[in-house]
Amino acid sequence: MEEAKTILSTKNLECFFGDFQAVKGISIDYKEKSINAIIGPSGCGKSTYLRSLNRIHEEIPGAYNKGEVNLLGKNIYEKDVDPVLIRRNIGMVFQKPNPFPSLSIFDNVVIGLKLQGVKNKSLLQEKAEHSLRKAALWDEVKDKLNKPGTSLSGGQQQRLCIARTIAVDPPVILMDEPTSALDPIATASIEELMMELKKEFCVIIVTHNMQQAARVADNTAFFVLGELIEQGASEQIFTNPKQKKTEDYITGRFG
Amino acid sequence: MEISIDSLKQNIVKMGMLAEKAIQLAFDKSAKSSQLYEIEDQINSFHRVNDDLCLKYMALKHPMGPDLRFAIACVKINGDLERIGDQAINIKRALTMVQEAKFPQIHTMKEEVGRMVKECLDSFIHRDTKMATSVIHNDRVVNDLQRSVIKMFLKKGQKEEIELEEGFQVTKIAKCLERIGDLATNISEDVIFIVSGSDIRHNPEIKKTSQIDEKLRLIQQLPSDQNQKIDMENITKFLKKTTEN
Numbered sequence A: 001m002e003e004a005k006t007i008l009s010t011k012n013l014e015c016f017f018g019d020f021q022a023v024k025g026i027s028i029d030y031k032e033k034s035i036n037a038i039i040g041p042s043g044c045g046k047s048t049y050l051r052s053l054n055r056i057h058e059e060i061p062g063a064y065n066k067g068e069v070n071l072l073g074k075n076i077y078e079k080d081v082d083p084v085l086i087r088r089n090i091g092m093v094f095q096k097p098n099p100f101p102s103l104s105i106f107d108n109v110v111i112g113l114k115l116q117g118v119k120n121k122s123l124l125q126e127k128a129e130h131s132l133r134k135a136a137l138w139d140e141v142k143d144k145l146n147k148p149g150t151s152l153s154g155g156q157q158q159r160l161c162i163a164r165t166i167a168v169d170p171p172v173i174l175m176d177e178p179t180s181a182l183d184p185i186a187t188a189s190i191e192e193l194m195m196e197l198k199k200e201f202c203v204i205i206v207t208h209n210m211q212q213a214a215r216v217a218d219n220t221a222f223f224v225l226g227e228l229i230e231q232g233a234s235e236q237i238f239t240n241p242k243q244k245k246t247e248d249y250i251t252g253r254f255g
Numbered sequence B: 001m002e003i004s005i006d007s008l009k010q011n012i013v014k015m016g017m018l019a020e021k022a023i024q025l026a027f028d029k030s031a032k033s034s035q036l037y038e039i040e041d042q043i044n045s046f047h048r049v050n051d052d053l054c055l056k057y058m059a060l061k062h063p064m065g066p067d068l069r070f071a072i073a074c075v076k077i078n079g080d081l082e083r084i085g086d087q088a089i090n091i092k093r094a095l096t097m098v099q100e101a102k103f104p105q106i107h108t109m110k111e112e113v114g115r116m117v118k119e120c121l122d123s124f125i126h127r128d129t130k131m132a133t134s135v136i137h138n139d140r141v142v143n144d145l146q147r148s149v150i151k152m153f154l155k156k157g158q159k160e161e162i163e164l165e166e167g168f169q170v171t172k173i174a175k176c177l178e179r180i181g182d183l184a185t186n187i188s189e190d191v192i193f194i195v196s197g198s199d200i201r202h203n204p205e206i207k208k209t210s211q212i213d214e215k216l217r218l219i220q221q222l223p224s225d226q227n228q229k230i231d232m233e234n235i236t237k238f239l240k241k242t243t244e245n
Ligand SMILES: Nc1ncnc2c1ncn2[C@@H]1O[C@H](COP(=O)(O)OP(=O)(O)OP(=O)(O)O)[C@@H](O)[C@H]1O
Pocket: A017, A020, A022, A040, A041, A042, A043, A044, A045, A046, A047, A048, A049, A060
């Protein structure tokens, strides 16, 4: 079997809120066509780390990063890199679905492409359908593409956000607790979708649902207080973790 | 009953004690068969209850890591203990046709296997991989003892020094004891899996130690020479000594 290519890697990534260091020197490689989970107790820096992978962490006043995030070999924190382009290209799905309330379902999906300057109507149409199909939402919305994105149910809105994210063909998709507000059926369909997305993309997901990490992720990383305690194949992390802290956490004995 | 690792552990320990009791009753001429059947009954109900408990524990608690390993191992240990009960019954039946005193190997086997069962349970209780490993090592000793019983049966049979029926029953008892040794070995392997997460089954290297080799050498001498008087006492002493270390 061919060795999978590393698509994204963090090298000694540190994240600060002013004086406070939330993430402490984390190095992880992410392979293409894989799902990677980040787990850990609340406040351990998962979201901060994730938001540093597409440079939205630094949007917060006083927040900054140290270390490297290499996307296809290029450090996105180098001076000549435009953070706006990075944000546009490394899509992010949040805990609460956040479709643009003023935009139709259709425009919600193609907004990224429009911002990139794509004007060709039939290309936008094609991309919208393709992304909505990928996000397993097409059949439910194809007759009401002009309705506002916010007119959909929570689970549908989340899939709409995923469609929006994948419309620009990002090499990496970041998801921060994407199913924590969804019922088990919507959760299952998002998880199925992740498995589908994994065929093309690299997915990095923060989740508090350990069963979810075990179900979908190829690899799992465990954070405590901004530090990487252990990472490895989910198979190993959830059956035979090497670190006592990981063991205590996954068995619910942490603290 | 509370659905927890603790109740699962307690149930397995209780069931293990019943299995030990079953072996003891099987060899106790003064004990009635009905006493053994009663124990067997209790073992069987633990068998059902424990599997159900494991199922519920996994379905409701979604255990991970060591807890998951524990639950899976308990399903297997549960089955192994139930079969020890079955073997005890087989032994009791066969023993009615055997004069035990004539077959010192059976006595040695019983001692060895009884200790293996006790120690595999102790290793389960105390998560003691060292003890579990020593049980696993002893499996070869019991296998060799069984072989020596069969050889003796063949030799004595040829010389018509033994009733065919009785000899047959003796080999059957040896077979049952060997099976119990296997089951104690399986349980010990599961204990190691619980504690360390490693699967050491079907690995002949693990079963080799020099101490055991010495023990085996002595046992192999047992049936090889018809004229040589077997110094069982000496061997039993040796077996005791090696297991004390
Ligand atoms: N805007 C902010 N200003 C200052 N500190 C912050 C800010 N946001 C987060 N933090 C701190 O950074 C640390 C990491 O927070 P983060 O949101 O990354 O945690 P998390 O692992 O995602 O937690 P949760 O599981 O609760 O979402 C916490 O100690 C938090 O208090």
